[in-house]
Amino acid sequence: MSWFTSPGEVTERLAATGYLADPATSTTAYLAGALEKPLLVEGPAGVGKTELAKAVSRATGADLVRLQCYEGLDEARALYEWNYKKQLLRIQATQGDAASWAETHDDIFTDEFLLTRPLLTAIRRDEPTVLLIDEVDKTDVEVEGLLLEVLSDFQVTIPELGTLSAVRRPYVVLTSNASRELSEALKRRCLYLHLDYPDEEREREIVLSQVPDLEERVAGQVVATVARLRDLELKKPPSIAESVDWARTLIALEIRDLDDKAVDDTLGVVLKHASDHERAIRELRLRK
Amino acid sequence: MSSGLVERHIAFLEALRGAGLSVSLAEGLDAVAALSALPWDQRDTVHAAYAATLVKRQSLRPTFDALFDVYFPRLVGEGARGGETDEAGDGAGDETDGQVRDNGQALAQLRDRLARALADGDQEALSRLAVEMVGRFGAMPGRGPGLSSWSAYTALQRVAPGELVDRIVQALLAEGRTEEEAARVAARRLGGFTRQVEDDARRRIAEEKGPDHVADVAVRPSIDRIDFTSARKADLEQMRREIYPLARRLATRLTQEHHARRRGPLDFRRTVRASMSTGGVPLTTHHRPKRPHRTELVVLCDVSGSVASFAQFTLLLVFALRDQFQKVRAFTFIDHVHEVTHHFKPGADVVDVMADLAASTSHAALWGRTNYGRALTRFVDEHSDALGPKTALLILGDARSNYSDLALDKLKEMERGSRHAWWLNPEHRRHWDTGDSVAGRYAEVVPMVECRNLTQLGEFVHDIL
Structure with a gap:
């Protein structure tokens, strides 16, 4: 099965699920499906990296298998693990029988005692699957090595069972905040996409599609103010997710016009550092 | 197979x-x-x-874009001209394209349109104007075919978009933005336009002399590899x-590397306790955490004109990483030492910190000429309490001391007084010991490291931690 037939189709189908992709994103997403290669998405926090994977799964009707990476993630959490306790029970239960060691040994290393973790799950599924490996930069370098076999050949080697190959190649999306350089070996196997803050036009469309109750004029004001904030040298520039939050806040507070006072009152929704606040107030002349 | 596509791809x-x-x-x-999976x-x-x-790294993206424009140009020659041809008879294929349409009236008109486009931020109009500008005012006619060239510099000098700033600012103020x-x-916007003009000149040169010629010279290094001093x-x-x-x-x-090295000695009690759930077999061992040792850092920076930006970047980086150190103290000097x-x-x-630093530069100077010997002596006299057996000393500067006394013995004293000492020099190693640089003399006392760009700076700071 091919995932999409053309970049244009990607744009349409993602838009239908509420994800507005720019041409580069659509082209790359299409290529990831057509070449069956993993897609590495990098960019600042809150620009829709994870959302892209979810949107692909919604658009294609595939199930989403998610592996959330964190420091200290290991093989047992990412790939598979033997159910040690169950194996122990099994051995104890058969102790009375005259079963030979060889039989027991064969018996306890079977599917029944295998706990599949996200990577193995995604490979063994025979329905279409989107595998999301989230925040891959948070893991240790060893886990990257683990990913290499999975991502290049879509197979997993379990010493007791042999090599399990993918029944059907999943659509793999890796996301990263670039807090650490990923290894060249991993990058080489992936297609690369850098998501950045969108232009004002697109951002307004995104805000409006996420918060349909918002008046178009106010949406324009929100997006323009956010764009001005991003121009300042801030520690954490506001992301798309934060513009959407801001729009929701305005709805909740029933603010119909985003004037200086309204911006000042609700600035906490978009800026999360005290020094950023001060700078924004000073530069945008919010308090006269 | 001679479509040239494969050759172009390989090149x-x-x-x-x-x-x-x-x-x-x-x-x-x-x-x-x-x-082959895509329409072309x-x-x-x-x-x-x-x-x-x-391209698997965003910092290399500008380099990639510049080269892509050279090898797969957006348009050829003047391209399909937009509806703004304001002079008759330009379809005549005239030989000295640039000169015929290059006159004062055209210049004034172009600047007018440019100011309007810049004020509106109209990207499409701007890229069209960039093409037009290089075509008209950036041509450097050569003596024979293949010798003519294009200059973004000439075009920018003639049109001088920098003088339009006031008009753009006025237009933006009218939109209700702050000053x-x-x-x-x-x-x-001006910077963006300048880049577009440079891109277009490069594209035209590539067209005449072949892309390989341009690729070698015209592409700037990515931002983390640009020298501080240039x-x-x-x-x-x-x-x-x-x-x-x-x-x-x-x-x-x-943090990750420290965690990886965190396994200290075996924690016997916890290991035995955990082994209870596996029938007394210690399947996993537990370890005591290792105490991380944190150093105190003293940074002494030369902030004279030539190396000021380097000192500022290093200071900012060091202070952004301050939680990795126990304590950080920073001093600036030109010929006098001042704590910052x-x-x-x-x-x-x-931004505020940078402004404060710039303002405090005057405290670091008495006569305003860099004098390492004097600065080191003053440091030892006034701030020797800053150094101790737990401190790492970092000296930043180009070691150009205007042929004055070097105070090598003071530096030796400082080096002995601290646990480690390094000297970061923002100049290329080949410039050391040229002119009034005494890098070699100081390097005998304190190990000197070349640190010219952000990549080297990052690597160095990482290594000392």
């Missing part, structure tokens, strides 16, 4: 490699596979396909924005 990959992108054979094949009728699609398969913001937006104003600004992310990346990397630690409050705004 493009070669140029990318030449510019410092590590493009592997497999990635080149991926690019071909990607192209849109230049952007091809661009996106190449970018997705070849500083208007100035900033105007500067950014950076332009816009580069410095961009570098400053890079400092915070760089510190964050370094901190993450350091108090400017770096936790969570302080980067």
